[in-house]
Amino acid sequence: MASGHSRIGIIGTGAIGGFYGLMLARAGQDVHFLLRSEYAAVTARGLRVESQVHGALQLDSVQAYRQAADMPPCDWLFVAAKTTSNAALAPAIVQAAAPGAKVVLLQNGLGVEDALRPLLRDDMHLLGGLCAICAHRAEPGVVVHQALGAVNLGYHTGPADAEQRQRIVDEGVALFRAAGIDSTGMPSLAQARWMKLIWNAAFNGLSVLLDADTRTLLRNDDSRELVRLVMQEVEGAAQACGYTLPPAITEKMLQGTAAMPDYLPSMYHDRRAHRPMELEAIYAVPLAQAAQAGYAMPRTEVLYRALCFLDAAAQPPG
Amino acid sequence: MASGHSRIGIIGTGAIGGFYGLMLARAGQDVHFLLRSEYAAVTARGLRVESQVHGALQLDSVQAYRQAADMPPCDWLFVAAKTTSNAALAPAIVQAAAPGAKVVLLQNGLGVEDALRPLLRDDMHLLGGLCAICAHRAEPGVVVHQALGAVNLGYHTGPADAEQRQRIVDEGVALFRAAGIDSTGMPSLAQARWMKLIWNAAFNGLSVLLDADTRTLLRNDDSRELVRLVMQEVEGAAQACGYTLPPAITEKMLQGTAAMPDYLPSMYHDRRAHRPMELEAIYAVPLAQAAQAGYAMPRTEVLYRALCFLDAAAQPPG
Numbered sequence: 001m002a003s004g005h006s007r008i009g010i011i012g013t014g015a016i017g018g019f020y021g022l023m024l025a026r027a028g029q030d031v032h033f034l035l036r037s038e039y040a041a042v043t044a045r046g047l048r049v050e051s052q053v054h055g056a057l058q059l060d061s062v063q064a065y066r067q068a069a070d071m072p073p074c075d076w077l078f079v080a081a082k083t084t085s086n087a088a089l090a091p092a093i094v095q096a097a098a099p100g101a102k103v104v105l106l107q108n109g110l111g112v113e114d115a116l117r118p119l120l121r122d123d124m125h126l127l128g129g130l131c132a133i134c135a136h137r138a139e140p141g142v143v144v145h146q147a148l149g150a151v152n153l154g155y156h157t158g159p160a161d162a163e164q165r166q167r168i169v170d171e172g173v174a175l176f177r178a179a180g181i182d183s184t185g186m187p188s189l190a191q192a193r194w195m196k197l198i199w200n201a202a203f204n205g206l207s208v209l210l211d212a213d214t215r216t217l218l219r220n221d222d223s224r225e226l227v228r229l230v231m232q233e234v235e236g237a238a239q240a241c242g243y244t245l246p247p248a249i250t251e252k253m254l255q256g257t258a259a260m261p262d263y264l265p266s267m268y269h270d271r272r273a274h275r276p277m278e279l280e281a282i283y284a285v286p287l288a289q290a291a292q293a294g295y296a297m298p299r300t301e302v303l304y305r306a307l308c309f310l311d312a313a314a315q316p317p318g
Numbered sequence: 319m320a321s322g323h324s325r326i327g328i329i330g331t332g333a334i335g336g337f338y339g340l341m342l343a344r345a346g347q348d349v350h351f352l353l354r355s356e357y358a359a360v361t362a363r364g365l366r367v368e369s370q371v372h373g374a375l376q377l378d379s380v381q382a383y384r385q386a387a388d389m390p391p392c393d394w395l396f397v398a399a400k401t402t403s404n405a406a407l408a409p410a411i412v413q414a415a416a417p418g419a420k421v422v423l424l425q426n427g428l429g430v431e432d433a434l435r436p437l438l439r440d441d442m443h444l445l446g447g448l449c450a451i452c453a454h455r456a457e458p459g460v461v462v463h464q465a466l467g468a469v470n471l472g473y474h475t476g477p478a479d480a481e482q483r484q485r486i487v488d489e490g491v492a493l494f495r496a497a498g499i500d501s502t503g504m505p506s507l508a509q510a511r512w513m514k515l516i517w518n519a520a521f522n523g524l525s526v527l528l529d530a531d532t533r534t535l536l537r538n539d540d541s542r543e544l545v546r547l548v549m550q551e552v553e554g555a556a557q558a559c560g561y562t563l564p565p566a567i568t569e570k571m572l573q574g575t576a577a578m579p580d581y582l583p584s585m586y587h588d589r590r591a592h593r594p595m596e597l598e599a600i601y602a603v604p605l606a607q608a609a610q611a612g613y614a615m616p617r618t619e620v621l622y623r624a625l626c627f628l629d630a631a632a633q634p635p636g
Contacts, residue, residue: 209527210627222626229619298616301547308540309528 006030006175009074009096011089012081013038013047015135015266016106018143020078020151020181022047022059027179032063032071034092039066041140050138051145052261054180073098076175078129080106082270083281090119097124102168104129104153108200108266109281110193110289113156125158125168128189130196134263146261150182154189194238195245199253200282202230204267205303208277208310214263218254226299228254233297237286240295267307274314279307324348324493327392327414329407330399331356331365333453333584334424336461338396338469338499340365340377345497350381350389352410357384359458368456369463370579372498391416394493396447398424400588401599408437415442420486422447422471426518426584427599428511428607431474443476443486446507448514452581464579468500472507512556513563517571518600520548522585523621526595526628532581536572544617546572551615555604558613585625592632597625 008031010021017033025031035042042064049057065071068091075098081089086105093103093116103120104127105112113126120126134146153172155165169185176183186192206217206227217223231250238245246252257263270277283304290297326349328339335351343349353360365377383389386409393416399407404423411421411434421438423430424447431444438444452464471490473483487503494501504510524535524545535541549568556563564570575581588595601622608615 206624210624212627212631217627220627220630222623222630226620226623226627229616229623298547299620302544302617302620305540305544305547306524306528309530309535309538309544312538312540 006075006171007072007098008032008175009034009071009077011077011079011093011096012085013042014080015137015143015145016131016133017078017080018047018137018141019049019133019135019145019149020080020106020131020176022049022057022143023179023181024175025059025062026057029175029179030063032065032074032096034065034068034071034096036066038140039064045141047141047143049143049145053145053147053149068092068095071096073101075101076172077101077103078106079103082275083107083109083112083278084276086112086116087119090116094119094121094124097121099123100159101125102127102172104172106131106151107278107281108193108196109278109285110190110197111285112281113189117157123159125160126156127153127169127172128156128193129153129172130186130192134260136264136266136269146263148260150184151176152184152186152192154186154192156189188243191238191243191245194234194241194243194286195249197282197286198231198234198238198245198249199257200265201234201286201300201303202227203257204265204278204282205307206230207265207268208271209303209306213268214257214260214265216262218258224254230299230303233299234286237290237293237295237297237300240293241289242293271310271314277307277311279304279311283307324393324489325390325416326350326493327352327389327395329395329397329411329414330403331360332398333455333461334449334451335396335398336365336455336459337367337451337453337463337467338398338424338449338494340367340375340461341497341499342493343377343380344375347493347497348381350383350392350414352386352389352414353382353384356458357382363459365459365461367461367463371463371465371467386410386413389414391419393419394490395419395421396424397421400593401425401427401430401596402594404430404434405437408434412437412439412442415439417441418477419443420445420490422490424449424469425596425599426514427596427603428508428515429603430599431507435475441477443478444474445471445487445490446474446511447471447490448504448510452578454582454584454587464581466578468502469494470502470504470510472504472510474507506561509556509561509563512552512559512561512604513567515600515604516549516552516556516567517575518583519552519604519618519621520545521575522583522596522600523625524548525583525586526589527621527624531586532575532578532583534580536576542572548617548621551617552604555608555611555613555615555618558611559607560611589628589632595625595629597622597629601625
């Protein structure tokens with residue numbers, strides 16, 4: 001296993017970047033963090049994860065950077081910024097990447113790799129990572145980890161044949177497993193993104209529009225039915241786009257969510273903090289792909305347009 | 319014209335009851351108001367309509383009653399309470415009704431007459447009145463009238479043959495016209511209710527869910543498209559239910575609304591005041607009628623269920 005010798009960069013140190021970066025560093029990896037708004041807090045007090053699974057975790061001496069030019073070349077780059085900043089971050093990602101680096105987008109939604117790929121070098125491998133985790137950033141440098149934590153990895157594009165792709169995915173999986181994190185390789189990243197989208201398209205938007213966490217949404221008959229209807233619509237879209245999903249996936253996700261603690265999805269936090277919401281990756285791209293496959297998503301479109309309205313009202317006019 | 323000799327009762331004196339009751343009284347009709355929460359204010363200070371069309375109008379000596387038992391028997395009863403209180407008000411309506419009285423529901427939505435009919439006496443005529451008006455209650459006894467004002471009347475059920483029905487509708491129309499209010503008889507009340515619903519289903523729900531008035535909803539591309547999509551869905555449902563609507567009705571309503579002043583629909587005011595919203599008449603009945611005709615209304619259902627969730631959260635558990 002080559003994972004012990006990798007230099008790792010974390011691009012974007014909110015809840016996701018902070019949690020996985022800290023876990024990898026605690027497992028002995030050489031982890032370097034690119035930070036913006038959190039830089040002062042992290043260099044002063046370190047990085048803290050208040051985990052309801054692992055207890056309170058603290059990383060004292062964080063290798064923190066304000067700009068990518070100061071970072072050493074990294075073999076693995078985990079991008080955990082908002083998808084809305086991917087294009088703006090692309091130059092920093094390229095700068096921090098060692099030759100043949102593996103870039104992993106730890107983000108939700110569809111099309112995020114497609115959009116970033118043209119902005120990377122040809123020698124760079126691009127992967128997607130889907131995180132099944134309940135976590136949020138409580139304050140600068142402090143992440144609250146409520147539940148779960150698995151990261152599943154899939155190869156997107158890069159200079160690798162099928163065998164090399166498999167080896168790269170296996171290497172990434174080993175990195176996470178060595179840090180005590182569940183991880184599995186995914187044969188189809190696109191299929192896995194659609195599957196995860198079933199949850200995200202329903203709960204992210206409805207948490208914002210109805211100002212409610214997952215438990216509250218599942219407790220009321222109408223909002224639970226709304227969650228189910230949106231999930232089924234996304235499930236249908238995935239199938240119309242040619243992806244085979246596990247049977248009864250919507251019902252299983254509903255049951256899984258009911259077993260989770262109260263959770264406010266990331267879009268809820270973005271909205272509350274007047275940050276842009278990830279509407280492109282979670283709604284616009286899926287709607288466009290479904291439309292191309294001739295599949296209508298009227299419920300999802302209602303959510304999308306309502307959120308666009310709120311997003312426009314929250315942002316200063318461009 | 320028999321309108322000069324009619325005794326009129328107004329059941330529910332919010333914006334609609336206050337405005338039309340005052341206009342009829344000023345035109346010399348003998349108008350009696352059944353009031354609950356507004357009683358003290360109206361007996362102390364009279365009834366005021368601050369009209370941006372007609373100027374400030376004041377009715378000083380209001381014939382106001384706390385209970386129907388004290389009212390004289392009325393020939394015409396205009397019910398302008400919330401549809402959500404119709405069943406509770408039925409005994410009062412029956413009590414205030416002279417033999418052969420005409421009861422007119424000045425309310426929006428579908429099925430309101432169907433629901434009230436079994437609670438009335440067989441000698442009573444039931445009509446529906448559709449008000450094209452922008453008005454809201456500013457404080458007890460004070461109505462702000464922003465624009466428009468026409469009332470169109472249609473016969474629902476009662477002990478009248480076709481000719482008598484026409485005569486009754488004509489009499490009601492004459493009452494309003496004599497008070498300076500545009501009024502027309504409608505050959506099909508159900509068709510007219512569906513037509514008005516196109517506007518109400520879109521603007522009422524979206525104003526609540528997006529916390530926005532009509533101008534704001536029409537100014538943003540996404541919310542305007544959302545309004546249009548819901549309108550078109552209701553238009554399609556009406557046609558599926560067998561009603562012929564004027565061509566391009568949705569576009570005409572959008573243009574008409576753009577020409578109106580900023581307006582917050584009644585459901586917005588209900589929500590803000592933590593009153594129950596008229597979800598049955600505006601959403602549940604139309605959805606059920608469309609479903610029976612085999613017509614799906616996925617966008618309208620999203621609005622409906624989202625509003626049900628908010629309504630349940632606003633009301634103390636029953």
